[in-house]
Amino acid sequence: xxxxxxxxxxxxxxxxxxxxxxxxxxxxxxxxxxxxxxxxxxxxxxxxxxxxxxxxxxxxxxxxxxxxxxxxxxxxxxxxxxxxxxxxxxxxxxxxxxxxxxxxxxxxxxxxxxxxxxxxxxxxxxxxxxxxxxxxxxxxxxxxxxxxxxxxxxxxxxxxxxxxxxxxxxxxxxxxxxxxxxxxxxxxxxxxxxxxxxxxxxxxxxxxxxxxxxxxxxxxxxxxxxxxxxxxxxxxxxxxxxxxxxxxxxxxxxxxxxxxxxxxxxxxxxxxxxxxxxxxxxxxxxxxxxxxxxxxxxxxxxxxxxxxxxxxxxxxxxxxxxxxxxxxxxxxxxxxxxxxxxxxxxxxxxxxxxxxxxxxxxxxxxxxxxxxxxxxxxxxxxxxxxxxxxxxxxxxxxxxxxxxxxxxxxxxxxxxxxxxxxxxxxxxxxxxxxxxxxxxxxxxxxxxxxxxxxxxxxxxxxxxxxxxxxxxxxxxxxxxxxxxxxxxxxxxxxxxxxxxxxxxxxxxxxxxxxxxxxxxxxxxxxxxxxxxxxxxxxxxxxxxxxxxxxxxxxxxxxxxxxxxxx
Amino acid sequence: xxxxxxxxxxxxxxxxxxxxxxxxxxxxxxxxxxxxxxxxxxxxxxxxxxxxxxxxxxxxxxxxxxxxxxxxxxxxxxxxxxxxxxxxxxxxxxxxxxxxxxxxxxxxxxxxxxxxxxxxxxxxxxxxxxxxxxxxxxxxxxxxxxxxxxxxxxxxxxxxxxxxxxxxxxxxxxxxxxxxxxxxxxxxxxxxxxxxxxxxxxxxxxxxxxxxxxxxxxxxxxxxxxxxxxxxxxxxxxxxxxxxxxxxxxxxxxxxxxxxxxxxxxxxxxxxxxxxxxxxxxxxxxxxxxxxxxxxxxxxxxxxxxxxxxxxxxxxxxxxxxxxxxxxxxxxxxxxxxxxxxxxxxxxxx
Numbered sequence: 001x002x003x004x005x006x007x008x009x010x011x012x013x014x015x016x017x018x019x020x021x022x023x024x025x026x027x028x029x030x031x032x033x034x035x036x037x038x039x040x041x042x043x044x045x046x047x048x049x050x051x052x053x054x055x056x057x058x059x060x061x062x063x064x065x066x067x068x069x070x071x072x073x074x075x076x077x078x079x080x081x082x083x084x085x086x087x088x089x090x091x092x093x094x095x096x097x098x099x100x101x102x103x104x105x106x107x108x109x110x111x112x113x114x115x116x117x118x119x120x121x122x123x124x125x126x127x128x129x130x131x132x133x134x135x136x137x138x139x140x141x142x143x144x145x146x147x148x149x150x151x152x153x154x155x156x157x158x159x160x161x162x163x164x165x166x167x168x169x170x171x172x173x174x175x176x177x178x179x180x181x182x183x184x185x186x187x188x189x190x191x192x193x194x195x196x197x198x199x200x201x202x203x204x205x206x207x208x209x210x211x212x213x214x215x216x217x218x219x220x221x222x223x224x225x226x227x228x229x230x231x232x233x234x235x236x237x238x239x240x241x242x243x244x245x246x247x248x249x250x251x252x253x254x255x256x257x258x259x260x261x262x263x264x265x266x267x268x269x270x271x272x273x274x275x276x277x278x279x280x281x282x283x284x285x286x287x288x289x290x291x292x293x294x295x296x297x298x299x300x301x302x303x304x305x306x307x308x309x310x311x312x313x314x315x316x317x318x319x320x321x322x323x324x325x326x327x328x329x330x331x332x333x334x335x336x337x338x339x340x341x342x343x344x345x346x347x348x349x350x351x352x353x354x355x356x357x358x359x360x361x362x363x364x365x366x367x368x369x370x371x372x373x374x375x376x377x378x379x380x381x382x383x384x385x386x387x388x389x390x391x392x393x394x395x396x397x398x399x400x401x402x403x404x405x406x407x408x409x410x411x412x413x414x415x416x417x418x419x420x421x422x423x424x425x426x427x428x429x430x431x432x433x434x435x436x437x438x439x440x441x442x443x444x445x446x447x448x449x450x451x452x453x454x455x456x457x458x459x460x461x462x463x464x465x466x467x468x469x470x471x472x473x474x475x476x477x478x479x480x481x482x483x484x485x486x487x488x489x490x491x492x493x494x495x496x497x498x499x500x501x502x503x504x505x506x507x508x509x510x511x512x513x514x515x516x517x518x519x520x521x522x523x524x525x526x527x528x529x530x531x532x533x534x535x536x537x538x539x540x541x542x543x544x545x546x547x548x549x550x551x552x553x554x555x556x557x558x559x560x561x562x563x564x565x566x
Numbered sequence: 567x568x569x570x571x572x573x574x575x576x577x578x579x580x581x582x583x584x585x586x587x588x589x590x591x592x593x594x595x596x597x598x599x600x601x602x603x604x605x606x607x608x609x610x611x612x613x614x615x616x617x618x619x620x621x622x623x624x625x626x627x628x629x630x631x632x633x634x635x636x637x638x639x640x641x642x643x644x645x646x647x648x649x650x651x652x653x654x655x656x657x658x659x660x661x662x663x664x665x666x667x668x669x670x671x672x673x674x675x676x677x678x679x680x681x682x683x684x685x686x687x688x689x690x691x692x693x694x695x696x697x698x699x700x701x702x703x704x705x706x707x708x709x710x711x712x713x714x715x716x717x718x719x720x721x722x723x724x725x726x727x728x729x730x731x732x733x734x735x736x737x738x739x740x741x742x743x744x745x746x747x748x749x750x751x752x753x754x755x756x757x758x759x760x761x762x763x764x765x766x767x768x769x770x771x772x773x774x775x776x777x778x779x780x781x782x783x784x785x786x787x788x789x790x791x792x793x794x795x796x797x798x799x800x801x802x803x804x805x806x807x808x809x810x811x812x813x814x815x816x817x818x819x820x821x822x823x824x825x826x827x828x829x830x831x832x833x834x835x836x837x838x839x840x841x842x843x844x845x846x847x848x849x850x851x852x853x854x855x856x857x858x859x860x861x862x863x864x865x866x867x868x869x870x871x872x873x874x875x876x877x878x879x880x881x882x883x884x885x886x887x888x889x890x891x892x893x894x895x896x897x898x899x900x901x902x903x904x905x906x907x908x909x910x911x912x913x914x915x916x
Contacts (some may be wrong), residue, residue, distance in 0.1 A: 021595070358814055387816040400807040404829035414815035461811070468815065 007180055007212045008035040008058065011073040015053050018065040027053045029236040035180060040206060040213040042227035042244075044220060044259070046483035047454075050236040051216050055182050057082070058214075059097060060089045095125040098173040102185040104165035108157040114168045115141075115153030121175045140171040144201060162346075163194035167201065174205055181206070182214045187222065191345040191510060196554035199226055218483060220259055221513075221556035224248055232256050248559035254279040262488035264517035266540060266555065269293065272495070273488040273517070293520045294535040299335035302504050303357075303390075303472055306331050308366035310349075310356050326352040328528040330366070334472065337498065339505040341519030341536065343512055343551070349528040350508045354474045357506070358392050359383060370472075388418045391465040395477035397457035401449040407460055408445045411435070414467050434463040438493060455486035462493065466501075474506045479514060491518060512555050516540055524548050592910040599906025605899035612711060613718045622711040625865065626704060630692045633882050634699035698884035700873060709865050710888040716866040717893070720780055720850045725842035727785035732792025733828075733835055739793070740800025741823050750793075758790050766849070770858040780859060784846050792838045799831040833911035840904040844897050851893065867893050 015028040028050040035041050045051040056062055058074055058081060074081040076097075081089065101107040109117060118140055119133035128136060134153070141149035144167040157165055166186060173181055183202060187195040203226055206213050215226060223230055223244070230247040232240045232255065240253040251257045258279035271291045310327040327349040334340050342350045355361045357368055359375065368375040375386055394400040401410060411431040412424070421427035428445075435444055438459040449457055458478060465473055475494065479487045495518065497503055509515050515522060515536075522539045524531040524547065532545045543549045593599050615621045665671040697707040739750040757765075765787050773779040803809060804827070812826045828835075847867070853859040854868025862869075867889040874886035 355810075360810055360813055384816055387814070392811070392814050394807045394811060396807055400811045402808045402812070402826055402830070404832075405826075413812075413817070417816050417818075417821075464811070464815065 005036050006034040007037045007076070009075040010054065011075065013054060013057060013072045013074065014069050015057055015062065016067045018067060024067070027236055031233070031238055033231045033238065033241055035212050035214055037212055038210050039228045040215055040226055041229045041231060042215045042217060042223040043231050043233060044217060044223055045233035046218055046485060048235065049233040051233050052184055055184060055214060055216050058182065059093050059099065094121055095176045096178055097180045097182065098176070098178040099182045099184060100169050100173050100186045102188050104162060104169050105157065107169055108165060110157050113154045113156055114160070118168070118172050118175055121172050125176045140175055144171045162190055163197060166190060166198055170201065170205070174209060177209055178211060180212045180214060184216045185218070192512065192554045193345060193550065202226065219556065220263060224559035225556050232259070244559065259484060262485050264491070264513045266513055266516055269517055272492050275488045275492065276485040293537065295335045295338055295521045299338065301333045302336040302371065303334040304369040305357070306367045306369070308353065308356060308368065309364045310352050310361055311364045326528055327356065330530050332523055332530070332533055334504050334506060335520070336504055337502040338520040339498070339507050339518055341515035341522040342506060342508040342525060343510065343515050343522060344525035345510065347527070348525040350525050351476055354392060354476045354506060354508050357474060358390060388468040389470050390472040390474070391468060391470040392474040392476060393458070393461050393465060393478040396481050397454050397461055400461055401457055403449055407447055407449070410460060410464055411467055414464060418468055420467065430467065434466050437466070438463045454482050455490060458482065458490050459493065466497070470503065472504045472506065474508065476508045477510070480509060480511060487514070494518065512552065524551065589910040593906055596906045596910070598902055602899040602903035602906065605895065606903055609714065609718060609896050613715045616711055616715040622708040625708040625712040628703040629705055630695040630699035630703040632699070632701055632703050634693060634695045634703055636698040636884055637694045637696050697888055698882070700885055706885050706888045709870060710892050713865045713867045713870050713889060714892055716777070716860055716864055717847050717850055717868065720777065720784070720866070721843045721847035724781045724784035724788065724846045725839055727781065728788035728842055729792055729835060729839045731785065732789035733796050735789070736793040736796025737800055737823055737828070740797040741804060754790055754793060762787065766853065767858065770853065775858070775861055777860060777864070780850060780853060784849055788842055788846065792842070795834055795838060796831060799834050800827060803827045803830055833908060836911060837904050837908045840900060840907065844900045847893065847897060
């Protein structure tokens with residue numbers, strides 16, 4: 001009975017990767033799950049959980065060094081795809097099973113118009129002539145909601161926005177009416193508002209074309225919106241699987257519980273976020289006392305920004321240049337010991353604000369008053385004294401640490417530059433203390449960044465800032481690249497440090513739930529301008545501007561019991 | 567880039583392998599790379615030994631007959647050698663007596679007596695040499711060893727200076743961009759628009775002939791490719807967050823250029839260095855072949871090949887083979903080692 005309604009069955013799938021002559025890394029350790037016909041199955045897990053590897057083995061898209069033992073099976077239409085000949089796989093790929101990848105920009109070929117790329121799939125798999133393929137491509141583009149599909153046919157990928165590129169990818173994927181659509185983190189690289197549209201689109205298409213969807217994601221919020229069944233994976237094994245309702249309402253496995261709990265929620269603000277360890281080795285979430293946030297009239301300001309503007313100039317023609325205003329007339333006050341959240345979609349200028357405050361960009365206009373002194377008018381030499389007091393943590397912990405420096409070098413360098421610590425010995429001593437403070441072992445001092453995971457590297461970046469004892473810390477998407485559970489740990493660390501040292505944060509993020517959790521005050525930006533500034537709770541409860549409302553409406557709400565009932 | 571640490575900080579903690587140690591480990595796993603490394607090291611040892619006079623110090627002694635056969639071809643006919651031997655025999659035959667009409671005749675006896683006082687040792691010239699001899703009967707094998715010394719020395723030093731020029735200019739252009747970049751690009755374009763050989767010939771014509779001249783010429787003409795690559799590498803790295811982070815902590819321009827970025831571009835520079843060693847060894851050969859290379863009292867692979875073109879016509883191939891094989895083995899080993907080095911040194915920004 002089960003065989004009839006399952007489109008695809010994965011049985012005891014094991015995948016290992018040969019690293020070098022002696023080492024083998026086991027990425028997937030005996031995974032079994034079914035994809036029923038006309039259902040959406042979500043494969044959830046953090047990075048390294050083996051979710052993408054499992055999905056890619058369905059299409060035989062594993063790298064050269066992958067080893068799949070003979071007793072692993074992926075049954076599709078009565079045949080084992082793992083043992084299918086290449087021709088058969090090629091016939092299935094794109095026609096019966098198709099994929100959407102995370103990065104639409106890199107998945108589309110930049111030198112061909114998008115219409116041609118869709119047409120190619122149709123010609124290849126459906127045997128259409130070029131005219132028929134072009135006609136069908138226009139239909140597909142209009143189906144995925146691209147305006148003026150006739151004109152867009154001739155556009156190159158770079159002429160489209162990220163959301164439109166992902167729509168084109170989806171159009172290509174559904175071109176041949178596939179039975180199974182594999183979506184590998186299709187919305188992770190997109191803004192929330194676009195994410196919402198894409199999720200709706202996938203759900204609609206699934207309905208209309210009677211497809212099955214295998215949805216791979218790390219974000220449980222997204223899963224709750226779209227999935228019928230959920231498979232939770234951790235380090236290569238399935239921890240729990242079941243209907244979405246069961247997973248969200250009565251999770252059994254502690255890991256699932258942890259994943260659900262450690263994501264900041266819009267309606268609660270515990271003093272500390274629960275982390276995976278609380279659930280795996282402890283009693284579960286304990287400290288649920290709420291923290292109250294907000295800025296009062298009388299709070300002293302540490303940083304006051306007035307009319308900040310930044311314009312970039314693009315070359316146009318031989319001598320001309322075009323002004324592109326990235327930040328227009330931004331003013332705000334940062335209260336001492338408080339956190340100001342900065343939210344907006346990509347291109348809203350929020351990162352530019354951060355970099356300009358640090359003078360990593362030269363501002364075009366405005367004032368940045370730090371303790372009453374205008375940072376923007378200081379000379380480089382005068383600025384040195386203030387550099388130390390205002391620091392930044394970047395988004396990508398993989399890129400922000402020099403790969404050729406040991407952690408010891410990374411931590412002692414700023415102290416050397418600013419003459420902190422009497423001698424090298426004192427600096428090393430301080431570095432050890434800071435490592436302990438951010439929760440890293442002493443041995444880290446001698447290691448290189450590539451030996452650490454993303455979360456650990458972000459801790460190193462935080463420790464580097466702390467060496468200079470700053471007053472203001474700008475966190476530029478500092479937790480966006482991290483897994484949910486690691487995100488919770490780093491957020492807790494940042495909060496602890498604020499409580500301990502009275503740091504003031506400017507917290508830049510596109511993730512509205514995280515910003516809501518950590519911020520006292522929130523500033524919403526759109527296209528370089530401030531839309532609204534208000535206390536965090538105020539802005540979520542009573543947004544004054546349309547744009548803010550639109551932004552808030554697109555946050556994935558996660559599991560919603562009413563949806564299941566419908 | 568290892569940390570300067572007091573030893574008492576944490577003696578129990580094992581220092582984790584640095585990137586250079588890791589690169590060495592990766593290189594050791596690469597068999598081809600290791601064989602090539604051994605070959606290159608042997609050549610370098612040979613160069614040092616020859617420089618110290620331990621081997622081939624007597625390369626310019628005329629040991630054999632002209633165009634002496636290689637030992638393994640002892641029986642082969644050698645017309646040139648016989649001709650020379652015959653000529654020697656003839657000269658020792660008594661000259662025709664012209665004393666009646668020769669005004670100097672009375673003094674011949676006196677001169678002969680005086681000449682007899684000077685000890686003349688007849689060098690017994692051997693018929694064969696281990697790998698044959700050149701026109702003057704010098705041992706080709708020793709010549710090749712001595713030639714290797716000059717060629718490798720020229721290659722290494724010229725490559726070092728070319729890389730230095732290319733790296734510094736590339737770093738300046740890539741890091742500062744704007745006017746500095748425009749100026750250096752302009753300079754680079756002018757430089758590369760002149761045909762390479764013509765440029766070398768122009769330099770060679772201006773400077774006097776000598777080893778140092780060749781090195782200067784090669785360094786001054788060879789930096790362009792390195793400059794472009796280093797510049798590109800700097801442009802790429804300047805936008806990286808770790809450089810921004812260094813700026814945020816207040817690191818100076820010089821520190822960002824040479825302490826932060828340079829180690830991350832070092833794999834490109836190192837590979838360029840070794841590639842240029844190879845191409846400069848070849849360039850020295852070309853220069854010497856054209857007669858603009860090393861002075862006549864020295865020998866390099868280039869001068870050997872230049873001599874070989876005339877010898878080849880009369881069927882004396884050993885000088886060509888000795889110099890050619892010596893160079894081919896080194897150049898191949900060096901290029902393949904370079905490939906392995908590039909793989910081993912790639913820092914992989916994970």
